[in-house]
Amino acid sequence: MSPQSDKQSINVKINGNSVSQKDNGKRSVFETNDLNLWYSDTHALKGIDLSFNENEVTAIIGPSGCGKSTYIKTLNRMVELVPGVRTTGEIKFKGKNILDKDFQVEALRTQVGMVFQKANPFPKSIYDNVAYGPRIHGIRNKKVLDEIVEKSLQGASLWDEVKDRLKDNAFGLSGGQQQRLCIARCLAIEPDVILMDEPTSALDPKSTLRIEELVQELQKDYSIIMVTHNMQQAARISNKTAFFLNGEVVEFEETDKLFTNPSDSRTEDYISGRFG
């Protein structure tokens, strides 16, 4: 592990367990301490120590198979859907270890939303897609639902394009619109953190740009952790960047520094395109 990530882990450990840790004056929402994960016998994550700040965009980059998607899926425990997964260590969300046996995974996932690599709207109307989450939480009042749907679609900058056809099936939207719909669906449950797993990798450049702009907009109200295979994207929109390699964090730094002056030679090799 590089000096940088060592420093990071020390930083986390000194700060201890309270919610109100300070890192450049910002509060940490998520942190993982010595997080290890195995798929059956494969050691996919090796002692990950990371901490994510409120209202920041953190990018996670690295070559295919480095564990970045696996890692982000541990943060809302979606990784548990894979049979044979085992985790050790600690994942603290707002000061509580979400890996604790009695931690309610459903409660976690309403505070930590997720946007997937491939847009996955439900085969329902645009309206019902966005209202899906609020309805789980017992909101039946039509007026309240209308408000949430409008607010969420506006938040995902999709409202103007769909306001006249909310009852249409979501499958009629373009790929980029579908992905923004999934973001709106995620906003409707009012999460604190939004996890994004390569949200633009299946999109054309124009749709990608819209999502990137949207992410920067969302940063005001949400903390965003985004996996991306696109280094330019990470450089453009993130505050901090973590570089994963073979299940380890090689470097975790301010994005500007990581891309202009990386401390680890492997980071430099990767961002300059020597491998990956």
Place this chain on the structure above:
Amino acid sequence: MVEFKPNHLVRVKREQMFAFTMLSLAAALTVLILLAIVFYVMAQGLSVISMEFLLEEPRKMGTEGGIFPAIVGTVYLVGLIILIAAPIGVGTSIYLNEYMPDGRFKSVLRFATELLAAIPSIIHGMFGFLFFVIALGDYTGGWSILSGALTGVVMILPIIIRASEEALRSVPSNLKEGSLALGTTRWYTIKKVVLPLALPGITTSVILAIGRVIGETAAFLLTIGGSLLMAASVFDGARTLALHLYLVAMETGNVQMAFGTGAVLIVLILIINFAAAALFKLLVKRFSA
């Protein structure tokens, strides 16, 4: 330079022509056989079909009169079987597909289901006779619609389970993940995302199972009793159309009346198959267009 054989392409094309001809002949033969059977049975049977035939009770072992009790018996039996088998079958497939972790027990269970589906129906009939008619006779009424229905349930459960599982498996996992990631429970996800998408397939599986029951004879021969009288309850004996056909032909040799019954049976099965196709389309449109 490679020298191409000048006539090779012609030969390849000729071979393709031959293959297409044979394949289309095979397809045509299949359709012809179906049409031949349907028309033959219809032609033979239509002469005896009348309102009287459909709505009256049989007289003289079914050589005279109608087949109304057999129609009623069929409806009772099919209704009862579906009422019992559909929830159990669909429930099992949901459990297998959505909840049960992969492992040895699951494979054993799947394999057992396959085996159960492969058992000849007369064996089901034999089992039904010994178990539902004899052993549980005090509760089922011996030879009765209930005994027949329970036997039918055992017979079609694997069909429903296998087809429903197929339908459930076809639901994309990224939709399930999308739902779970919003903080829903697995059951809510099943209710709101999985079942609506799988419903067309599940419905079809149930309807095809109905078709299987309607055409079945062996399993009911030993369990339902074969009574010619109108059944008053599920504890009474009865006949299905298929069983009536068999018994009339075997016991009285009155082929005309048997063909009449056969014609009704074929029409019924055609209706069910067309209904299944239409319902499938409707459900697909309703839930996933």
